Amino acid sequence: MSYRIGKCFTFDAAHCLPSLPADHKCSRLHGHTYTVEVVLAAESLTPPGFVTDFGELRPLRHYLDATMDHQYLNKVLDIEPTSENLACHIAEWFRKNVEPTIPARLETVRVHESPTSWAEYEVPQP
Template sequence: MYTISKEFRFEAAHRLTSLPPEHQCSRPHGHSYRVRVELGSEELTGPGFVADFGELAFFGSYLAAAFDHRDLNTVLSFEPTSERLAKYLAGWFIDAAPPHLDGLLRSVTVMETATSSATYHVVPS
Protein backbone atom coordinates (compact mmCIF):
# COMPACT_ATOMS: atom_id res chain seq x y z
CA MET A 1 0.00 0.00 0.00
CA TYR A 2 1.28 3.42 -0.99
CA THR A 3 0.11 6.38 1.07
CA ILE A 4 0.41 10.13 0.75
CA SER A 5 -0.73 12.90 3.05
CA LYS A 6 -1.31 16.61 2.75
CA GLU A 7 -1.82 19.10 5.53
CA PHE A 8 -4.04 22.19 5.54
CA ARG A 9 -4.49 24.95 8.12
CA PHE A 10 -7.20 27.25 9.37
CA GLU A 11 -7.84 29.43 12.42
CA ALA A 12 -11.13 29.05 14.28
CA ALA A 13 -12.84 29.39 17.61
CA HIS A 14 -15.16 27.01 19.44
CA ARG A 15 -16.42 25.98 22.84
CA LEU A 16 -17.66 22.65 24.15
CA THR A 17 -20.97 23.49 25.76
CA SER A 18 -21.62 20.02 27.19
CA LEU A 19 -18.64 20.33 29.56
CA PRO A 20 -19.00 21.73 33.08
CA PRO A 21 -18.53 25.51 33.31
CA GLU A 22 -15.23 25.12 35.17
CA HIS A 23 -13.67 23.12 32.31
CA GLN A 24 -11.37 25.32 30.20
CA CYS A 25 -12.86 24.04 26.94
CA SER A 26 -16.38 25.14 27.93
CA ARG A 27 -15.26 28.75 27.45
CA PRO A 28 -14.87 30.28 23.98
CA HIS A 29 -11.31 29.79 22.75
CA GLY A 30 -9.44 29.40 19.48
CA HIS A 31 -7.02 27.05 17.78
CA SER A 32 -4.65 27.10 14.85
CA TYR A 33 -6.13 23.95 13.36
CA ARG A 34 -4.15 21.65 11.10
CA VAL A 35 -5.98 19.01 9.10
CA ARG A 36 -4.15 16.15 7.43
CA VAL A 37 -5.74 13.91 4.82
CA GLU A 38 -4.13 10.60 4.02
CA LEU A 39 -4.82 8.76 0.77
CA GLY A 40 -3.70 5.28 -0.14
CA SER A 41 -3.64 2.90 -3.06
CA GLU A 42 -2.11 -0.40 -4.07
CA GLU A 43 -1.56 1.01 -7.57
CA LEU A 44 0.16 4.16 -8.81
CA THR A 45 -1.15 6.32 -11.63
CA GLY A 46 0.46 8.74 -14.10
CA PRO A 47 4.13 9.23 -13.42
CA GLY A 48 3.88 7.24 -10.17
CA PHE A 49 1.28 8.95 -7.97
CA VAL A 50 -1.33 7.80 -5.49
CA ALA A 51 -2.82 11.19 -6.41
CA ASP A 52 -1.35 14.48 -7.53
CA PHE A 53 -1.07 16.72 -4.44
CA GLY A 54 -2.52 19.57 -6.50
CA GLU A 55 -5.75 17.59 -6.91
CA LEU A 56 -6.36 18.02 -3.17
CA ALA A 57 -6.72 21.81 -3.46
CA PHE A 58 -10.53 21.49 -3.42
CA PHE A 59 -10.30 20.33 0.20
CA GLY A 60 -8.09 23.25 1.27
CA SER A 61 -10.44 25.67 -0.47
CA TYR A 62 -13.39 24.21 1.41
CA LEU A 63 -11.63 24.46 4.78
CA ALA A 64 -10.71 28.10 4.13
CA ALA A 65 -14.20 29.09 2.99
CA ALA A 66 -16.17 27.15 5.59
CA PHE A 67 -14.03 27.38 8.73
CA ASP A 68 -11.21 29.94 8.61
CA HIS A 69 -11.68 32.70 11.21
CA ARG A 70 -15.11 31.41 12.18
CA ASP A 71 -16.83 30.13 15.31
CA LEU A 72 -17.25 26.41 14.70
CA ASN A 73 -20.27 26.31 17.02
CA THR A 74 -22.15 28.50 14.55
CA VAL A 75 -20.96 26.70 11.42
CA LEU A 76 -21.47 23.07 12.44
CA SER A 77 -24.62 21.31 13.62
CA PHE A 78 -22.76 19.25 16.24
CA GLU A 79 -20.49 19.97 19.18
CA PRO A 80 -17.15 20.68 17.47
CA THR A 81 -14.72 18.27 19.09
CA SER A 82 -11.70 17.29 17.04
CA GLU A 83 -13.01 13.72 16.80
CA ARG A 84 -16.36 14.79 15.37
CA LEU A 85 -14.75 17.33 13.07
CA ALA A 86 -12.40 14.65 11.68
CA LYS A 87 -15.33 12.35 10.90
CA TYR A 88 -17.34 15.19 9.36
CA LEU A 89 -14.42 16.25 7.15
CA ALA A 90 -13.86 12.65 6.01
CA GLY A 91 -17.49 12.46 4.92
CA TRP A 92 -17.29 15.81 3.16
CA PHE A 93 -14.12 14.75 1.33
CA ILE A 94 -15.69 11.49 0.17
CA ASP A 95 -18.82 13.28 -1.09
CA ALA A 96 -16.97 16.15 -2.81
CA ALA A 97 -13.86 14.45 -4.20
CA PRO A 98 -13.46 14.14 -7.97
CA PRO A 99 -14.36 10.62 -9.19
CA HIS A 100 -10.73 9.57 -9.78
CA LEU A 101 -10.08 10.02 -6.03
CA ASP A 102 -12.96 7.72 -5.04
CA GLY A 103 -11.90 5.16 -2.48
CA LEU A 104 -8.45 6.65 -1.86
CA LEU A 105 -9.13 8.48 1.42
CA ARG A 106 -7.71 6.52 4.36
CA SER A 107 -7.93 9.00 7.23
CA VAL A 108 -8.45 12.57 8.33
CA THR A 109 -6.55 13.95 11.32
CA VAL A 110 -7.54 17.17 13.06
CA MET A 111 -4.80 18.78 15.16
CA GLU A 112 -5.95 21.56 17.43
CA THR A 113 -2.60 22.03 19.16
CA ALA A 114 0.98 20.95 18.47
CA THR A 115 0.48 17.96 20.79
CA SER A 116 -3.24 17.08 20.53
CA SER A 117 -5.00 15.46 17.59
CA ALA A 118 -7.85 13.15 16.65
CA THR A 119 -7.96 10.84 13.64
CA TYR A 120 -10.93 9.34 11.84
CA HIS A 121 -10.01 6.23 9.83
CA VAL A 122 -12.08 5.51 6.74
CA VAL A 123 -13.13 1.91 6.35
CA PRO A 124 -12.41 0.86 2.74
CA SER A 125 -15.52 -0.18 0.83
Protein backbone atom coordinates in the same frame (compact mmCIF):
# COMPACT_ATOMS: atom_id res chain seq x y z
CA MET B 1 1.18 -3.57 -1.65
CA SER B 2 -0.38 -0.20 -1.05
CA TYR B 3 0.97 3.31 -1.58
CA ARG B 4 0.10 6.14 0.80
CA ILE B 5 0.43 9.91 0.74
CA GLY B 6 -0.46 12.64 3.20
CA LYS B 7 -1.23 16.34 2.95
CA CYS B 8 -1.70 18.94 5.70
CA PHE B 9 -3.90 22.02 5.68
CA THR B 10 -4.29 24.68 8.37
CA PHE B 11 -7.02 27.06 9.43
CA ASP B 12 -7.76 29.26 12.44
CA ALA B 13 -11.10 29.09 14.21
CA ALA B 14 -12.84 29.54 17.54
CA HIS B 15 -15.16 27.18 19.36
CA CYS B 16 -16.42 26.13 22.75
CA LEU B 17 -17.71 22.81 24.04
CA PRO B 18 -20.93 23.71 25.88
CA SER B 19 -21.70 20.15 26.98
CA LEU B 20 -18.69 20.23 29.30
CA PRO B 21 -19.06 21.44 32.89
CA ALA B 22 -18.99 25.24 33.24
CA ASP B 23 -15.69 25.13 35.12
CA HIS B 24 -13.92 23.19 32.33
CA LYS B 25 -11.66 25.53 30.35
CA CYS B 26 -12.90 24.16 27.02
CA SER B 27 -16.48 25.09 27.83
CA ARG B 28 -15.42 28.73 27.36
CA LEU B 29 -14.84 30.40 24.01
CA HIS B 30 -11.30 29.79 22.75
CA GLY B 31 -9.47 29.27 19.49
CA HIS B 32 -6.93 27.07 17.77
CA THR B 33 -4.75 27.00 14.72
CA TYR B 34 -6.00 23.66 13.44
CA THR B 35 -3.97 21.37 11.21
CA VAL B 36 -5.95 18.89 9.15
CA GLU B 37 -3.96 15.94 7.82
CA VAL B 38 -5.44 13.61 5.21
CA VAL B 39 -3.91 10.25 4.30
CA LEU B 40 -4.81 8.64 0.98
CA ALA B 41 -3.93 5.26 -0.45
CA ALA B 42 -3.92 3.42 -3.78
CA GLU B 43 -3.00 -0.10 -4.82
CA SER B 44 -1.17 1.16 -7.89
CA LEU B 45 0.29 4.44 -9.09
CA THR B 46 -0.99 6.62 -11.90
CA PRO B 47 1.48 8.27 -14.31
CA PRO B 48 3.99 9.65 -13.65
CA GLY B 49 4.00 7.70 -10.37
CA PHE B 50 1.37 9.30 -8.12
CA VAL B 51 -1.20 8.01 -5.64
CA THR B 52 -2.91 11.22 -6.73
CA ASP B 53 -1.55 14.62 -7.66
CA PHE B 54 -1.43 16.80 -4.52
CA GLY B 55 -3.02 19.56 -6.60
CA GLU B 56 -6.18 17.46 -6.88
CA LEU B 57 -6.69 17.94 -3.14
CA ARG B 58 -7.19 21.70 -3.63
CA PRO B 59 -10.99 21.45 -3.18
CA LEU B 60 -10.40 20.54 0.46
CA ARG B 61 -8.27 23.67 0.90
CA HIS B 62 -11.09 25.75 -0.61
CA TYR B 63 -13.71 24.07 1.61
CA LEU B 64 -11.73 24.72 4.79
CA ASP B 65 -11.06 28.34 3.79
CA ALA B 66 -14.68 29.04 2.88
CA THR B 67 -16.36 27.15 5.72
CA MET B 68 -14.08 27.05 8.75
CA ASP B 69 -11.23 29.53 8.53
CA HIS B 70 -11.70 32.43 10.98
CA GLN B 71 -15.16 31.16 11.91
CA TYR B 72 -16.95 30.29 15.13
CA LEU B 73 -17.28 26.55 14.55
CA ASN B 74 -20.30 26.18 16.86
CA LYS B 75 -22.28 28.35 14.41
CA VAL B 76 -20.90 26.75 11.23
CA LEU B 77 -21.32 23.06 12.07
CA ASP B 78 -24.31 20.98 13.19
CA ILE B 79 -22.10 19.03 15.60
CA GLU B 80 -20.24 19.91 18.76
CA PRO B 81 -16.85 20.92 17.32
CA THR B 82 -14.50 18.51 19.06
CA SER B 83 -11.43 17.46 17.09
CA GLU B 84 -12.93 13.98 16.78
CA ASN B 85 -16.17 15.34 15.31
CA LEU B 86 -14.26 17.68 13.00
CA ALA B 87 -12.16 14.78 11.68
CA CYS B 88 -15.29 12.75 10.89
CA HIS B 89 -17.07 15.73 9.33
CA ILE B 90 -14.09 16.54 7.09
CA ALA B 91 -13.73 12.87 6.09
CA GLU B 92 -17.40 12.65 5.09
CA TRP B 93 -17.16 15.88 3.08
CA PHE B 94 -13.97 14.68 1.36
CA ARG B 95 -15.43 11.28 0.46
CA LYS B 96 -18.48 12.92 -1.09
CA ASN B 97 -16.80 15.83 -2.88
CA VAL B 98 -13.19 14.89 -3.65
CA GLU B 99 -12.73 11.14 -3.57
CA PRO B 100 -14.97 10.47 -6.61
CA THR B 101 -12.70 12.72 -8.72
CA ILE B 102 -9.33 11.16 -7.82
CA PRO B 103 -7.70 7.73 -8.25
CA ALA B 104 -7.13 7.22 -4.50
CA ARG B 105 -9.15 6.45 -1.40
CA LEU B 106 -9.18 8.39 1.84
CA GLU B 107 -7.84 6.35 4.77
CA THR B 108 -7.66 8.76 7.68
CA VAL B 109 -8.22 12.35 8.70
CA ARG B 110 -6.27 13.72 11.64
CA VAL B 111 -7.17 17.06 13.23
CA HIS B 112 -4.53 18.74 15.38
CA GLU B 113 -5.69 21.41 17.87
CA SER B 114 -2.10 22.10 18.84
CA PRO B 115 1.34 20.73 18.00
CA THR B 116 0.90 18.08 20.72
CA SER B 117 -2.83 17.20 20.59
CA TRP B 118 -4.78 15.51 17.80
CA ALA B 119 -7.74 13.26 17.04
CA GLU B 120 -7.99 10.83 14.14
CA TYR B 121 -10.90 9.39 12.20
CA GLU B 122 -10.23 6.18 10.31
CA VAL B 123 -12.48 5.95 7.27
CA PRO B 124 -14.34 2.62 6.99
CA GLN B 125 -13.25 0.79 3.86
CA PRO B 126 -15.64 -1.28 1.75
